[in-house]
Amino acid sequence: MSADASSSSAPGGDAAPAEQSHPYTLETLKAHNTRADLWMLLHGKVYNVTKFLDEHPGGDEVMVEEAGRDATEAFEDVGHSDEAREMLPKMYLGEFHGETKEKKVKRATATGAASSSGGGLTYLVPFLAIIAAYFGWRLFLA
Numbered sequence: 129m130s131a132d133a134s135s136s137s138a139p140g141g142d143a144a145p146a147e148q149s150h151p152y153t154l155e156t157l158k159a160h161n162t163r164a165d166l167w168m169l170l171h172g173k174v175y176n177v178t179k180f181l182d183e184h185p186g187g188d189e190v191m192v193e194e195a196g197r198d199a200t201e202a203f204e205d206v207g208h209s210d211e212a213r214e215m216l217p218k219m220y221l222g223e224f225h226g227e228t229k230e231k232k233v234k235r236a237t238a239t240g241a242a243s244s245s246g247g248g249l250t251y252l253v254p255f256l257a258i259i260a261a262y263f264g265w266r267l268f269l270a
């Protein structure tokens with residue numbers, strides 16, 4: 129451990145304030161995609177995971193693979209624990225400026241909801257089918 133008088137003693141925090149002045153875009157994300165310097169995009173937020181790579185129980189390989197793109201899906205597919213999520217704020221750099229998978233999904237869901245606004249029919253059709261079947265059956269018995 130070398131003494132670094134100039135650095136603030138934020139735990140594990142090397143979120144350089146100077147970097148906050150420019151937005152975190154896909155380009156900046158892609159510029160930090162190596163083991164030596166790795167940023168990760170999760171839920172629309174950018175994290176500097178470089179120092180965490182060696183500690184990651186899932187290994188560094190999987191994390192490097194997610195570099196330069198939205199890692200949210202991979203992260204959620206694993207079903208990370210609350211402990212894992214609590215580690216994130218320490219590595220937080222800033223909000224991502226650009227299209228994330230989540231935004232796309234939200235938009236798709238919104239469109240889906242709008243197009244099914246005549247959704248009453250979805251329930252009406254099987255309901256009518258059951259009634260028709262019932263009367264058909266009554267006629268059959270008569």
Ligand code: HEM
Pocket residue numbers: 168175177184185186187190191194199202203206207208209210211212213215216219
């Ligand atoms: C900064 C982001 C991440 C953090 C803080 C993190 C943290 C952790 C932690 C604490 C565990 C232990 C189990 C748990 O508590 O859930 C874990 C396991 C795991 N992680 Fe991550 N993880 C991150 C990103 C990722 C990504 C992007 C992947 C990509 C697929 C990944 C894949 C895995 C896998 C496969 C395991 C299971 C390891 C095992 O049980 O053998 N992680 N992670």
